[in-house]
Every structure is written in structure tokens, then in C-alpha cells.
Amino acid sequence: MELDRTTINLKSFILKLSVLFILLLIVSIFAIQFGSVTISFSEILSLLSNSESSNTANEIIFNIRIPRLLLAIGVGGGLSVAGAVFQALLMNPLADPYILGVSSGGSFGAVLAMLLGLSFFFVQIFSIFGALFVIGLVFFIGHRFGRLEPNTLLLTGVMIGAFFSASILLMLTFLNHTLRTAIFWLVGNLAMADNFSAYYVVVFSMLISIILSLFGYKLNLLAMGDEDSTNLGLNTKTVKSIIYLFASVLVGFIVSVSGIIGFIGLLIPHVVRMIFGTDNRIVVPASFLIGAIFLILADTIARIIILPSELPVGVVTAMIGAPTFIYLLKKQSN
Template sequence: MDANKQLNFSKYILINFILLGLLIITFIVSILIGQTSIPLNDFFNSLFSNSIYTQIIYEIRIPRVLFAIFVGGGLSISGAVFQSLLLNPLAEPYILGISSGATFGTVLSFIIGLTFIGTQIFSFIGALLVIALVYLFGKRFGELEPNQLLLSGVMIGAFFSAGILLLMLLLNDSLRMAIYWLIGNLSLAKKENLIFIIPVTFIVTIFLIANSYKYNLLSLGEETAHQLGLNVNKLKNISYIFVSILIGTLVSVSGIIGFVGLIIPHICRMLFGTDNRIVFSASFFIGAIYLTIADTIARSIFAPIEIPVGAITALIGAPIFIYLLRKKS
């Protein structure tokens, strides 16, 4: 038994070490690629001395890539958590309408004229409201029913998306760029907001990974998990609050970026198995790598014209979602 635990721990460390290395490589490569390509030697020289690329690297590329890393990682681990909590492989913030609820709160804060902190609060409330509605309407005879849950999320998300379009009519001309942002876009995120995004994402991610073994118990069924000593209601309530804070924070700077939280956890389970202790951490790393690559494509493929990264993730994610839906059926 002890040898098996040691082997599992070694496997866990090895997987995360490899994924961290891949993330660092992706980080560097994405900084080099863009409308202005940066040679590798000049990149390293610019880190420690002034050059023609220093301002591009520090003012534009590094903040942009950091946004992609933490938004992608945060959305991915959120999807993994929802799939574990709701016992539904198709659950994720975008499909369940949670991103739409957070976006509704964000746009409403724009109209009111709130600061960034106010926007964060409104995004969190919108996300939490949708979670409560999905959980309420996803029950049948007092029990959560996967198909009912999924359809409820889609419909509630559509409702809030319609509400967002109505709110857009109230925006003045200077804020109509929000339409571009609603597709899912990192170019409008201000680098100053990283001081909020990084700590919130880091704290929530560490909490979820530290408690990942509890989600393994939950996968056995609520009654079984309760018999094994797990406080199921407490875990669910804390998870909903923490993930709502995370989604609200991310959506307030990136807009609606769909399918990341759906695809990445499935890829992790295909690669590493169903143990959430590995799936959660791997989801963060692979999600960060995935969105960084997608955003690099979005800002480079038709430079100087930039495609919203949400369009790239939707083009990739929608066919995979259809495949998973048909497979589940």
C-alpha cells in the first residue's frame, strides 16, 4: 500500500513537472510570435537590458500571455469541478450559462459606471445566480438529473444572453466595443488588472486542488460519500461560491470564452485517468497552454487584424461538444 501511494505521488509530481515545463515553453514562444516577431536572442537580452523590443515584451506581450494562462487555467479547472460536482461530463461554465450570468453582471456594471471592483462583485453575483437557478431547475423528483441539468443550463444561459443584448442598447458609443469583448477577447484587458486576476485564480485553484480527493468521494454518489464522512452540502456550497468568484473575476476581463472548461477536463481524463487529484492540476496547466496557443493564433494569423479568442475556442470546441453529446447519448 505504501509503495503504491509513493508511486502515485511520484506520478503526480512527474505529470505536473512536465506540464509546467510545457507551459513555460508555450509562454516564451507566444511572446516571440505576433505582429512583430521577436528573435529568441533578442528576447532574452531584452529581459535584462533596454532594446527595441523591451516595451513590446513588458507592456504588451507578457501581460497578454499571463491573462491567457490564468483565464485558460481557471476556466479549465472550473469545468473539471462542475463535472465532478454535478456528475455530468458535459457541465462547464459556458454550457451551464454561468459565463453568461457573469457577463450580464459585468455589462450591468458598465451601465451603472462602477469601477473594476464593482464589476468583479456584479460578475460574481451574476455567476452565483445562474448556478442557483441551474441547480434548482436541474432537479427532478428532488434529485439532480444530468439531461435536465444540461438543458436548464443552456436555456438559462440563453435567457441571460438575451438580457445582455438588451443591456447593449443602453450602452453609449464609447462602450460598444463591449460587443467585441462579449465574443471572448483578451486584447481589451488592462495589465493593471493582473493584480486581481492572478491572486484570485491562484488561491481558488490551490483550494480546489488541495480538496480534490473529496471530489473523488463525491463521484461515488452523495449517499456513499456521506457515509465515508464527507460533508457533501458543505463541499458543494463552498465549491459554488469559490468557482463563482473565479468565473466572475475571469469573465470581467476576458468576456465569454466558451468550451475551454468542457474540452480540457475530458482530455485530462483521457490522458491521466479519472483521479481528480491529477485531473484538477492537469486541467489548469493544459487549459493555460490551450488558451495561450489559441490567443496567439487569434492575434497573429491575420495580423494586424485580431480575431477574438472566443471565436477560435468555439470553432475548435463546438465540434468536440457535438461529438461528446452524441457519444453520451
């Protein structure tokens, strides 16, 4: 891995991200066409150029599919960035927001807010604080065992995540009439997207992802180990704390609007590193774009596979992600 700030090829970097961005646009146009009602590409162009087009098609595109598309971009991109960052910090390819317990903490906070009958705004607030509480607890318990070794943090995260997952199941028994909605949400769902939530989710996710991308060089240094990165002048404790904070807030925010969507934060960083190498200055932003593309495609499949009903998108990501991840691990081991 090249660590010199000047060694990154700017033209190559821009070209790679531009190709991914164009691919994202193509996939987005494809996704907007399909659902319970198919809308052709020519109809979409007509809607964009003529405000007097079909009211039904206009309603479907602008009030249902585009908000859902934007939510998929924000959620898929954000989870992929969080996964890439956690894997870099812990120097472990199996690290992701779920294994660290951050997603379980966010889900616990969200379900608790539902149980208390609070508004959606407080569901999001509780989810963010739940994620922050868990990452803080992981660090606290890990610190009690001595140095904050990556394996210690991972095992602590698994333990805490299991506890909060069990607590969520306990709370679900008290939700009664909202039980089905809560379970559907926990499996991972983008169906509740509206214009307001979709726009601020994608903006927030992109903003935090850009901030985390700016730490790419420091993540490269941290990959050398705490001792070497400290010798190179990096304040490892402060940098790690800042990155963990931003990544945890991002995950908590995403979980509050989409529920638990698995395998994205685990799988996508692997795919990115296989294509673009291990330089985190490229891995982090590329993870956002590829993660967004992946979730858009998964959500499109979820919408059309059992028409007129739909699957929770978390089911689709798991069915695609699990065998794909096993294949990638086998390929890397060979």
C-alpha cells in the same frame, strides 16, 4: 478510480505536472515572440539581461505581451478547472460554466455595470455577484423540483443561461457608443490586458484553482453518488456548496476581465482525463496547466492570423474546440 488517499503515486503526480509546467514555459516563450512585431528569442534574452535594450521591444514585451500572456494563463487555467469541477460534481461530461448559466450570469452583471457607467472595478464586482446569483438560482429552482439531481441542475442552468443571454442582448441595445466594445468583449477578448489586471487575475485564478485541487479526493467520493459518499462519512451538501461557491466566484471573476471564452471548460477536462485518467486529484491541477497552454496558443493565433488586426480569442477557441470536442466524443464512443 482509486479512492484511497495513499494510492496516489506522488512521484508520478509531480512528474506529470512538471512536464506540463515545462511545456507551459516553452509555449509562453513561443507566444511572446509573435504579434504585429516579431521579436526573436535572442532579443528576448537580451531584454531580460540588459535593461538598456531597445525601448520599443521593451515596451512590447513587458507592457503588452507578458501581461496578455499572464491573463491567458489565469483565464485558460481557471476556466478549465471550473469545467473539470462542474463535470465531476454533476457527473456529466457536458457540464461546464456556460451550460450551467454561470458565465451568462457573470456577463449579465458585467454588462449591467457597463450600462450604468461604472468603473472597471465595479464591472468585476457585478460580474462575480451575477455568477453567484445564477448558481444560487439554479440550486433554488432545482431544489423546488425535489432532490438536487445533476440532470435537473443542468436543465435549470440551460434555462436560466438562455434568459440571461437574452437579457444581455436587450441591454446591449442601450449601450450605444460602447456597443462595439461590449460585443467584442462578450465574444472573448484578452486585448485589454494591462500589468495590474494581468497579475492579480493570474494570482487569483491560481489561488482558487489550488483550493479546488485540494477537494480532489472529495470529488472522487462524490463521483460515487450522494448515497455512497454519505455512507463514507462525507457531508455531501456542505462540500458541494463550498465547491460550487469557489468555482462560481472563479468564473465570475474571469468573465469580468475576458468576456465569454467558450469550449475551454468543456474541452480541456476531457483531454486531461484521456491522458491522465479520472482521478480528480490529478485532473483538477492538470486542467489548469493544459487550459493555460491551450488559451496561450489560441490567443497567439488570434493575434497573428489577420495582421495587423486580430480576432477575438473566443472565436478561435470555438473554431478549434467544436470540431475537437466532436472528434473526442466520437473516439470515446468507439
